[in-house]
Amino acid sequence: MVELVRRECAVMRFGRRQLMLNVPVALTEALSNAILRGNEDDPRKHVYVRVRVDHVTLIIEVKDEGIGFDLDQCTSDPTTPEHLLSEEGRGLFLMQKLMDRVERFAGRPGNIVRLTLRRAS
């Protein structure tokens, strides 16, 4: 999935750093978040991915079958001294740093995370 999206972004001439860092890391975070947290690693549950990319913008929507979460409440700052040595808690932070916008919607049922990245000129 990650390679497929990265390839399509390359066709649309996204920047090298976006192809090597922003897109793969943010998408990996969104997918693992959906599988492990949203679906609680339940193999009977599904994750749905919708991607739209053109020469201007990449939009990825990742939908799980979980009960949802509050994006703001789940995003702590892992760079503070009290969190720096924590083994977890960097996923949403990285998504927000690497994407231009991260939004969460109720999927009825489930939870949708939408990632938006504008192509670097």
Next chain:
Amino acid sequence: MSFSIKKQDDVVVVDVEGQLIVGNRQELKQKVLDELERGERKFLIDFSQTGYIDSSGLGVLVSLSKKIREQGGELRLANLNDDLKTLFELTKLDTLFQIADTRERALQSF
């Protein structure tokens, strides 16, 4: 995605080939902990062949750093490309790890 481990003098050198992500982080952790259990105390993880690292990969590095230090050992990282350096800078983990530009410099720093 694989990890290769070899000994260079008294340093355990781990090469991360491909990605270090949620799907393979436990494999890396176990390999390093096995060496720690065997009595090894100096570790170098070389990222020259690494594509990208996700948050769980970063978490494993933090965990290994703590466990190695608890046993009186040392962990160094080497050969982070510019994208990986950015990842460490964004998360401020560049302040936690000793990071060398090359494997040779990392080995000399022990």
